[in-house]
Amino acid sequence: MRADNRAVHNRLRRIEGQVRGLQRMVDEDAYCIDILTQVAAVQTALEQVAVNVLDAHVRHCVADAVAGDGPQSDEKLDELMAAVRRFAKVR
């Protein structure tokens, strides 16, 4: 496992713990606004995961494909822009 994979894995472990915490809040009938605050925290943590993965992707896969300038180059850029659009919730 590469170093940045380990960092992403650890973030996901923390997110798993946060999601279990949310289940407890719901079971114990916590105040709605407190649940929403905690959901927002998990969303922020997930965005951070997405940014990390996207960053690594751009710096390795995309940069390699573009530098190689092979037939894959355009395809990789299409795929990247599709991921960015999805990430930014743009149709």
Added chain:
Amino acid sequence: MRADNRAVHNRLRRIEGQVRGLQRMVDEDAYCIDILTQVAAVQTALEQVAVNVLDAHVRHCVADAVAGDGPQSDEKLDELMAAVRRFAKVR
């Protein structure tokens, strides 16, 4: 536990499973774009949780406070708008 709490709890259980699936993908060095697609699926599922909780909050807590028209009414509306802003990621 109320009926809608059970639905939210079950959604969170599924999200927990999705987050564990993401950990496996990262451990097995899955393709970045596939990981991003799966992160987006978890984000959509979490938004659905937030919408459900917000919906219940508006229909019960807020509607009660406003109908009662007590001193709590304005406070509840402030709190609601703060939650909506956070949810929509508006500063």
Added chain:
Amino acid sequence: MRADNRAVHNRLRRIEGQVRGLQRMVDEDAYCIDILTQVAAVQTALEQVAVNVLDAHVRHCVADAVAGDGPQSDEKLDELMAAVRRFAKVR
């Protein structure tokens, strides 16, 4: 025109000016990243308009309908939640 309408109108005037500024940047072939920064500024300004309008709507229309507890009450809450979902870009 009510006081808060005037404030929203003025914000929209400023946004119109910003959009014209963007047209000039594009015509003069400004650097992409600078254009994107300016687009983001307009988006933030528009969100502020949406928050102001939503806030007024919740405090007047929705609060009145809920306090009246007429048949309109549920309908107004459905409409509100649809607007919040659209605003937060949740499907």
Added chain:
Amino acid sequence: MRADNRAVHNRLRRIEGQVRGLQRMVDEDAYCIDILTQVAAVQTALEQVAVNVLDAHVRHCVADAVAGDGPQSDEKLDELMAAVRRFAKVR
């Protein structure tokens, strides 16, 4: 002016018209939900502008810098990721 600049310019012209339409709606005290729907339409149009500009940027500026593999390459990727984060409203 390049061909894609012209397309972006035209989109911005339409957006300017939509913003003026919004001013009229506010002046005529239109129903809040209708104003919000129209604000959402402008936001979608602006996102489309941002996606177009970002797309052109990635395919030209970034691809060139990466292919050249000069000292600018990393800098361009940092700048790109900052723009993507801003676009996706990630802190």
